[in-house]
Amino acid sequence: MFTFLLVVQAIIxxxxxxxILMQRSEGGGLTSGGGSPGGLxxxxxxxxxxxxxTAVLATLFxxxxxxLAVLAATRSSSTIDTSLARDPAPVQAPATQPDQAAPPVVDQAPANAGEEADIPLAQ
Structure with missing residues (x-):
């Protein structure tokens, strides 16, 4: 719609x-004679x-x-306007609090691993 009105504005x-350029500077008309005196x-x-x-086209212009100024002001297609209008994405909190350290992961063998086969684990 805006583009169509902009093209109409350019045509007007x-x-x-x-x-305006067809008028004579002394206020004369398009022609300097000819035709019937009472004709258009x-x-x-x-x-x-x-x-x-000129008056009608100036009023339309x-x-x-x-x-067009009102439509441009209400239209929000600018990337600056749309980026400022959006809410930022929610930030997810980490699983642990920043002041608490995660417990260390210790690789331990099960307590009953050596009992089943009666084999010592370390020699």
Whole structure:
């Protein structure tokens, strides 16, 4: 949706530039004569058409700019915004407390290992 509105904004901007550049600096119209005097494309009719077109396109451009600014402010696709918005992963506590050492593991033979065969374990 945002991309579509951004493309529409660019089209409106290009049309606005075109309509403004088509006007004469003295306030004349697109043509300097020709056609019927009361028609749309007469000197006066073209001037009124371009003036109205400029006003409508400028209004649309400003409205679209405000809409896009609001949409951009509410959209959270930035990696900075999303990383700050997430809660950090919970930290699991170790099995033993940091001030207590784990008991040492001693490799011992079973007490009755030598009794079954009546063989001494060490010589």
């Amino acid at each position: 901007g290009a049309l606005l530039v075109t309509v 494309m007469s000197a006066r009719g073209a001037s009124d058409f371009l003036t109205r077109s 400003i409205a679209m700019s405000i809409l």
